Amino acid sequence: MASKHTVVGVLTQPDRPKGRGRQITAGPVKAAALAHGIPVAQPVTLKDPAGRAELEAWRPDVLVVVAYGLILPAAVLAIPRLGCVNIHGSLLPRWRGAAPIQRAILAGDSITGVTIMLMDAGLDTGPMLLKRETPIEATDTGGSIHDRLSALGALALLEALEGYSAGTLAPVSQPVEGVTYAAKIDKSEALLDWRRQAVELDRQIRAFNPWPIAETRLDGEQLRVFAASPVADGAFAPITTGSPSSGPEPGTITAVSDAGVVVQCGRGGQLSLQQLQRPGRRAVQAADFIRGIQLTGRRLG
Numbered sequence: 001m002a003s004k005h006t007v008v009g010v011l012t013q014p015d016r017p018k019g020r021g022r023q024i025t026a027g028p029v030k031a032a033a034l035a036h037g038i039p040v041a042q043p044v045t046l047k048d049p050a051g052r053a054e055l056e057a058w059r060p061d062v063l064v065v066v067a068y069g070l071i072l073p074a075a076v077l078a079i080p081r082l083g084c085v086n087i088h089g090s091l092l093p094r095w096r097g098a099a100p101i102q103r104a105i106l107a108g109d110s111i112t113g114v115t116i117m118l119m120d121a122g123l124d125t126g127p128m129l130l131k132r133e134t135p136i137e138a139t140d141t142g143g144s145i146h147d148r149l150s151a152l153g154a155l156a157l158l159e160a161l162e163g164y165s166a167g168t169l170a171p172v173s174q175p176v177e178g179v180t181y182a183a184k185i186d187k188s189e190a191l192l193d194w195r196r197q198a199v200e201l202d203r204q205i206r207a208f209n210p211w212p213i214a215e216t217r218l219d220g221e222q223l224r225v226f227a228a229s230p231v232a233d234g235a236f237a238p239i240t241t242g243s244p245s246s247g248p249e250p251g252t253i254t255a256v257s258d259a260g261v262v263v264q265c266g267r268g269g270q271l272s273l274q275q276l277q278r279p280g281r282r283a284v285q286a287a288d289f290i291r292g293i294q295l296t297g298r299r300l301g
Contacts, residue, residue: 003158009039009058013069046076055079061165064157065119077119082165084119087153089146090182091115091131093174096124097182101145104136104182105207108199111135112145114153116160118171123181127171129160141209185212192216194251194301198230198269213277216251216300223300224277231262231270251301258287263300 010033018025026034033040039058043051052075055063062082065072077084090100092115097103104112113133120126132152136145163169190212192201205214205228215224248254248264255262260272277283 003161005158005161007033007036007038008060009041009054011041011043011055011063011068014042014044046070047073052076052079062161064161066153072119074121077121085129085157085160085164086117086119086124086126087157088115088117088124089149089153091133092117092124092128093176093179095180095182098184100182101149102142102182102185102207103180105140105142105145106203108203109136112149114149114156116153116156117174125174127173129164129169129171130156132156139206141206143210187212190214192225192301194263195266197267198265198271201265201271202228202230218278218298218300222279224283225273226275226277226283228260228271228273228275231272249299251299253295253298253300256286256290256295258285258290260286261290261295 010029012027012029012033015024015026015030017023030040030042039054041054043054045051046055055076056079060080063076063080063084065084065086072084088096088100089112090096090104091111091113094109095103095112101112111133113131115131116129117124118126118129132155134145134148134152160169164171185208189204190208192204192214194201194216201214205225208214209226213224213226215222217223247268250264250266252264253261254264254270260274261276262270262272265271272286274286275283276286276289
C-alpha cells in the first residue's frame, strides 16, 4: 500500500526450510522488500549488539512491528525516535498475545478489530493510538478474519503514523478491565470432541482454518474438517443406538447427503460437515466425500 513514508529497511526472521524438499526459502516479507529495492536484515537474535547493528544504522524514526515472532528487547524498543508501533489483531485489552483471531472466534465474540499501539516491555500492554472494528460473521474463519484485519490494519497504521508523528494523535493507556490473553495455538487443540455442543465445534473448525485444521478420526484414520455448520433443530431425525430414548452417542453419523455429513454432538445438537480431507488426498466437498462409502451409523472420534 502506497504512503508518503520512506521505508529505510525491513527486519525479518532468517530464511527457513519449506515444502517437502525442505529447501531454504525466503519468506513473503523478504521477497516483497527485495522486489521494491528495500534493504533487508535477518538477524538470528536481537539480544546482542551485532544483531542490532543494521537496524541502528538505518536510524529509523519509527519501527512498525507486525507478527515478527520474537520478543523485542528493551535495547531495540529504544532505537526509533518515535518508538515501536505494533498492529495487533484484536480490540485491546481483549486478547493480548499470540493468537487473538482464533481465540476471538473460539470464544464466540461478535466483533473484533485491530489496535495500533506503542510497544513497551509487556505483552501487548502498551498505550493505544487507535482502534478499528469489524464484525465476526457466522461464516468467518481464521483466514477470512486475518485477511480482513490485514487490510483494515494497513489503513489504520497509515492514519496512526500520520497523526502520531504530527502530534495530533495521543497515546491512550489500555483500560485495566477486560484483559484477556490469547495463548498460542497448539496442534493438540485441533481434535474435535463430539461431546461438546455443535456451536462450539463449529467455532473450533472455523477458528482453525487455515491452521492447524480441525480433525477427528474415522476407523482410527485422521479426518480433517475444513468447513461445517450447526444443523437446525428437527432438520434431521436422529437414528438411535441402543435404547431409543437415549439417542445416538456423540460422534455418531446420523445422516449423509450432498450437503453434508451430519454428526451427533453433545446436548442433542448436530453438526453438518461440509468439507473434509482424508490422509494423502485433497480436501473435498461432502458430495464427493460420501461417494462409495457407507457412513450412516458409524462413529467419529
